Amino acid sequence: MTEKKFSVCFEPSHKIINGQRGDSLLDLAIAAGTGLCASCGGEGVCGRCRIKLVEGELECEDHLQISTEEFAQGIRLACQSRLISNVTVEILAESRFDTALSGDAISCTLQSQPELSENKAFLPLRKVFLKLTPPSSTDNASDLARLKRFLKPVCPAEADIDYHLLSGLSETLREKNWEVTLSLLKTPGGEKIINIQPGDQTKATYAFAFDIGTTGVRGQLVELTESKVLAQATEYNGQIPLGEDVISRINYAAREGGLIQLQRAVVNTLNNLGNAMLSEYGLEADDISFATIAANTTITQLLYGLDPKHLRLAPYVPTANELPLIPARHINLSICPQAYIYTLPCVASYVGGDIVAGVISTNIPRREGLVLYIDIGTNGEIVVGNKDFMLTASCSAGPAFEGGGIKNGMLAKPGAVEDIELDTQNFEPKLSIIGGGNPKGICGAGLINTVSALLKCGLLGQNGKYNSNIKTIRLRKGADGCEYVLAFGREFGQGQDITLSEVDIDNLIRAKAAMYAGYQTLLESAGASFDNLEKVIIAGTFGAKLNIKKAINIGLLPELPEERFIFVGNGSLAGARLCAFDANAQTQAAAAAKMMTNVELSESTSFMDNYMAAMFLPHTKSSDFPEVYAALSKFNGGNT
Amino acid sequence: MTEKKFSVCFEPSHKIINGQRGDSLLDLAIAAGTGLCASCGGEGVCGRCRIKLVEGELECEDHLQISTEEFAQGIRLACQSRLISNVTVEILAESRFDTALSGDAISCTLQSQPELSENKAFLPLRKVFLKLTPPSSTDNASDLARLKRFLKPVCPAEADIDYHLLSGLSETLREKNWEVTLSLLKTPGGEKIINIQPGDQTKATYAFAFDIGTTGVRGQLVELTESKVLAQATEYNGQIPLGEDVISRINYAAREGGLIQLQRAVVNTLNNLGNAMLSEYGLEADDISFATIAANTTITQLLYGLDPKHLRLAPYVPTANELPLIPARHINLSICPQAYIYTLPCVASYVGGDIVAGVISTNIPRREGLVLYIDIGTNGEIVVGNKDFMLTASCSAGPAFEGGGIKNGMLAKPGAVEDIELDTQNFEPKLSIIGGGNPKGICGAGLINTVSALLKCGLLGQNGKYNSNIKTIRLRKGADGCEYVLAFGREFGQGQDITLSEVDIDNLIRAKAAMYAGYQTLLESAGASFDNLEKVIIAGTFGAKLNIKKAINIGLLPELPEERFIFVGNGSLAGARLCAFDANAQTQAAAAAKMMTNVELSESTSFMDNYMAAMFLPHTKSSDFPEVYAALSKFNGGNT
Ligand code: FES
Ligand code: FES
Structure with a gap:
């Protein structure tokens, strides 16, 4: 075999594989068992195999599927990129199997992309095809003994049989002339025969x-x-x-x-x-x-x-x-x-198998560098750790991120404002609405992006109060104190104005403060700080819609270089799938669950302090958000 | 510890234990785990603990429970016998748990004798009592994890839990304040928690x-x-x-x-x-x-x-x-x-777990000397072997031993003639009838004993034909040729005479010939002869009623010294019970089943030859039955 020259690290799964000069990144991603989509089979036409170059260099042909700005940001098509150095690349959320799941009703998406597990020997369930010699007067072993004898070469440790199979065994063996397919399940005690089918059924499991x-x-x-x-x-x-x-x-x-x-x-x-x-x-x-x-x-x-x-x-x-x-x-x-x-094993009452799944699908228990894993939601979930330890916490952020407790809040469905641009002169908004059409309310992402925009143009103070010195028809007194009007009902021929009040903003601040204080408290418990983080992994369907910069602006995410953030989509589903492909992942999950120490935030005094300190936009501690403070300094002339 | 001086071998289980001068044989039998009855607890009054001295000497006090003749035959009470040399003793069938089962309807017999398994660690199912520490905020492991943690010291290999137990687990643990009893089943993969009960339930399993x-x-x-x-x-x-x-x-x-x-x-x-x-x-x-x-x-x-x-x-x-x-x-x-x-594992279609059970309960796979194990019945079962090999055969003897195919045959129930004494002068019979009373028919044992008696007084020839030269009212022509009248109906005020015809005798000869040819063929397959047998083990309820001498007379059993025969009663039940007490016995059973080679008698040419040679009373080959032939010589003046 020729010598492997370069190493490739695929994020967020942190899978590392060696390759040779000229190897296709798509082939390497497949060989490494990452979940990269390649709908056109590597022809460079579907544009689905998007990766982002994080470190090192790649040789890339020009391709229509990547815009000039994207190219400048390091976005590449894996199938059109060839290895010329050690690299770290991130497989973008939209190019992974587990993202882009729509939330309404049942929806199915057919895919047929390979995601090779590293070793077939580790399949938790395998099928084995056996051709038995029929019994004869010189070989009249029982049907079960015969089956086990022929199984021995492929399963040296004697496999138990599920007793439910015994009653049909004799007929099944004879149905296709002593050709059968066994399903073998890996169990803590070895392998177990859980199914027997006539003929060769090994083509698919x-x-x-x-x-x-x-x-x-x-x-x-x-x-x-x-x-x-x-x-x-x-x-x-x-x-x-x-x-x-x-x-x-x-x-x-x-x-x-x-x-x-x-x-x-x-x-x-x-x-x-x-x-x-x-x-x-x-x-x-x-x-x-x-x-x-x-x-x-x-x-x-x-x-x-x-x-x-x-x-x-x-x-x-x-x-x-x-x-x-x-x-x-x-x-x-x-x-x-x-x-x-x-x-998937759970850790404690409020740290479940979903988090453990996310942790193993992003390979935290094998990482050297410290990572923060967050799943933002009504019950936010947080993990801080690496191969040496993992601390977890569950954080009651309240429903603001899902549009709850906000007067015009709504789920991220068609009609929800999900982003906004504010004219810094006249404070008129330009809304991005899910599915286009008329705005019906504001979703969680829209809420974050709106507060960020209001803050950046000076309409909103860092304390979450509107600057009533600014005169615009968009800012007015409402039932819940001062409010900004994102959309007048009359503009869109509908009754209700869509507004964001100081009470709504206060709810968001409480939610983001809870999350932020959660990260901070966990990091402190680990004797670490944000600066020590190699990566911040953002999981979950809500996380996938986050704009990192804007989330930093309001202090939902810590102010770190943008390349340290990774989106992983549904880490829980990815972990479950991994455990279907690979029994080692099950072992890892059990080990990870045992490694995870739950920190009860409601019982931590520092959490309360951190929470109070985070009840500000982005935070009371300016040194933790230097760039955001610098950008806002024109409004308040320095520190607050 | 004081030095053990003498060794004691208990037959038929062949359990060997060391003891000191003066030790009670009853105590030694209990310690060795034999199934000896001792209803009076060793007081010498119940007379149940009967043993037979086979080799060596015992110091025995006089006791009323043993007759002078019995004492001369070596019969002793175990509880009244003390060790003074190396001995081999046989625990008599009537003194073992598994014999003397009556055959009709449901019958229960209460017994409470100890039969210690050699090592408690080998119980296939054990109960373990655990006192758990209740959960607290500093120790909030899950209920299952807590249970396993407290189980660890007594069960170092992690025990699986039956998933059916999970739904009731939390309540069961709390029901008796975190005190529970687990039932642990030994499985091929380790131990499995199969039951959880509140409180301490270990007193009995x-x-x-x-x-x-x-x-x-x-x-x-x-x-x-x-x-x-x-x-x-x-x-x-x-x-x-x-x-x-x-x-x-x-x-x-x-x-x-x-x-x-x-x-x-x-x-x-x-x-x-x-x-x-x-x-x-x-x-x-x-x-x-x-x-x-x-x-x-x-x-x-x-x-x-x-x-x-x-x-x-x-x-x-x-x-x-x-x-x-x-x-x-x-x-x-x-x-x-x-x-x-x-x-209990089976060996083949016609060699089942009942035989395997008998084989392990008599310890054949650990014996040095060659033994023949026989279970006489419609389907006779035969094993020849020792620790090195075991051959088995199943032998279609026909129903004669159960009174089938015999004109006046019946099961061994009240009214059945089970033994007979014949007056050698006038050929008048003295009948022993099960349950006393009037005779209703002849059971299998009665048939054997009658044919033996007829033969010994010369009324019946070795070819199974009556000697019509002898004149007695008991011998007459009947529908099925010549017949002997065991009981005239008029003697007992009943209609039917009870007779034994030459056709009946022929049926018995065929049955005993099949059994004998079976032993012989198996021995030949093993390259051995009857002389090589250390023991002949007779199992089964029918076997328990056999009179050895009379069975030899007709050639059902080989002519060997009487002390080589042992009765074991229901070996199958004994083996099943052994496997309940001792998981090692299960392992032995599996090993024994694998060691056993089935010989298909119907496919053996030598079986047919042996069968034909055995169609005579006792056998055509006089040198195999020298004593019987010597006793009969007065009728036929030497060899036939
Ligand atoms: S696989 Fe389709 S563009 Fe790369
Ligand atoms: S135990 Fe009762 S007589 Fe020996």
Whole structure:
């Protein structure tokens, strides 16, 4: 073999692979097992394989799919880039499988991109085709003994057999003239025969990976032998009618029959998603041999019918964080009844398998440099760590990021203002509206971007109060104090003006202060500061829509060079999928869960101090936001 | 510790233990884990602890329970015998737990004798009591993690948990203030938590051991921690109405729904036996944590719902010989639903777990000397071997031993002639009748004893024909040739005479010839002869009633010194019980099953020759039966 010359590091998965001069970055990304999209197969026409050069140099041909500005920012097509030095590249969120999931109803997207696991030997479920010699008078071993004898060369440690298979064994073996396919599941004790099918069924091994959020549930249909994502789907969690958030669902579970209702509701959602993906791909439930699930602790308990009541009573103890492999039939998940479900381990009542999944999908337990992993939302989740330690916290930011508690707030749906430009002379707005058309409200991202814009033009003070000295028809007194009018109803032929009041802004400040104080407190607990961070990993569907600069402006994100931020999309789903492809990832997840120490922010005194200090735009401590302060200095003449 | 001076070998289990001068044989038998009865606790009054001195000397006090003749034969009470030399003693069949099972309806016998397994660490199921520290804010591990942490010191290898237990886990832990009892099952992969009960439940661990015969089913309720047999029960196999023998049941299983009916029928029998023992001992089904089962191959397959059709189609292949541990709920066995069933492994279609159980209960795989193990019956089963090899054969002897095919034959029930004395002058019989009273027929043992007696007085020739030269009213021509009248109907005020015709005798000769030819063929296959046998082990309920001398007279048993024969009663039940007490016995059973080579007698040419040679009383080869021939020489003046 020729000597490998250069190393390539793919972010955010932090997968490192060696390559030779001239190797295609797309090929390397595939070989490294990153989830890079390449819809045109590397022809340079689909424009999906976008990467960003972070460090080093690449040889790149000109291509129409990249604009001049993008090129200047380091954006490249992986399939058109060749290796000429050691490089670090980031696979952009939109080029990864797990991002760009739409949030409404069921939607499926067919994809067939390879995402090779590093080693086939680590598949958690494998299929093995065996041709047995039929019994004869000189070889009249039992059917099971015969099967095990022929299995031995490919599975040296004797595999247990699921006793449910015994009753059909004799017929299955004889159905296709002693040719059978075994499904072997990796278990803590070795391998277990969980299914036996007549004939050769090894051409494909299908599994489901699910991320069950409190609100949204996302699933992917994957094929294990070639590590492909074949379809994906998303739907609201069917438990929502029984309780909007986890606390109300824990309460609902205490009712007579409530727990079973909650369990059925979420399994029903999984089955709907599963059926949608199966029918899209022309498969049957029986074809699915394995499933992996990542969810927060409450949802995990509800899914398996475990009473969650102790999750909300001090000292907040789950029934189990690490669950055994559980047969699909136990919860009526519509896949092959012999199939098992792997569940990402949870850490504590408020740190679930979803975070653990995110942590392993971004390889935090193998990173040298310190990283901050954040999933911004009503319940923000934060991890600080690297290969040596991991601290986690869950942070009640409130619903502002999802448009909640804001007079004209709304979810990020068509009609939501998601961005704004303000004319610095007359303070007139230019709105970006999801789906175009008339504005109906402001979504979380719009809220952040609007506050950032108001601040930068001096209309809003750092204390979150409007500068009433500025005269414009857009600024007026309203029911909740001073407010800025993003859109007059009459402009768009609708009744209501869309406004942002000081009360709304105060809600946003509380939310961002909680997040920021969370990062800060965790970092302090680790004896570190923002400067020590090599990367800030932003996960989640909300995170994917964040404008880094504007989020820094309001102090939601720390002021760090922009290249230190990485978006990873749905890290939870990515982790679940990884655990379907690779049993080592399951081992990593268990190890990561054990490494993670939860910090209870509500019990930390420094959190309260940090929170108070962050109740300002961007922050009371100017030295932590020097550039933002510098830009704002024209309005307030220096420090506040 | 003082030096052990003498060694004691207990037959038939062949357990060897060292003792000191003066040690009580009863104490040694208990310490060695033999199944010796001692109902009076060693007071010398119950007379149950009967042993027979085979080799060496014992110091024995006089006791009323042993007759002078018995004493001369070496019979002793174990509790009244003290060690003064190396000895070999045999525990007599009537003094072991597994013998003396009556065959009719359900019968329970309460016993509470210790049968210590050699090492508690080898219990296949153990209970562990744990006092957990309740969770606190500084120790908020999940319930499962807490349980495993406290389990660690007593179970260093992490134990899997049955996922069915998760849903009740949190409540069970809290029910008795964090005190719980775990049931740990030994599995091939380590230990598995199969039950969790609040409080301390370790005082007793109950299990069932079953021997499922084609005709009769025997069960014992045992307690594992003290290795006690608490109750036993026996009942006809509920499958009998669906087919008298295994072949007709295999045919029945081929009908629509037939297999399920057969499965339900035998499970129903087990549940009836179980309930009878439970109610006798005041326990609930939930209290039974484990079950072991020994049965022939067909019954084993039917029990687990495995289609037996290939058992009777060449090349006669079972679905499985070695079964995994199977949850009780899978077959609706009425014990704790979390409990598992261990099944003695089978060897081939016609060599089942019942034989394997017998082989391990008599320790054949550890014996130096060659032994012959025989279970005489319609389907006679034969094993020849020792620690180096084991050959098995199944031998279709026909129903004569169970009184079948004999005009006045009957089962060994009240009214059956079981023995006879013949006046050598006038050939008048003195009958021994089961239960006393009037004779109704002849059972298998009676048949053997009658033929032996007829032969010894010269009334019957070695060719199985009556000597019509002898004139007695007892000998006459009947429908089936010449016949001997055991009882005239008028003597007992009943219509029918009870007779034994030459046709009946011919049936017996065929049956005994098949058995004898079976032993002989197996021995020849092993390159050995009867002289090489250290022991002949006679198992089974029929065997227990055999009179060795008389069985030798007719050539059912080989002519060997009487002390080489041992009766073991129900070896199958003994093996099943052993596997409940000792996981090592399970390992031994698996190893024994693998060591056993089945010899298909019907395909052996030497079997046919041996069979023909044995169609004589006792045998055509006089040199194999020198004493019998010598005794008969007065009638025929030497060799035939
Ligand atoms: S793969 Fe389509 S442009 Fe690169
Ligand atoms: S134990 Fe009762 S006589 Fe020996």
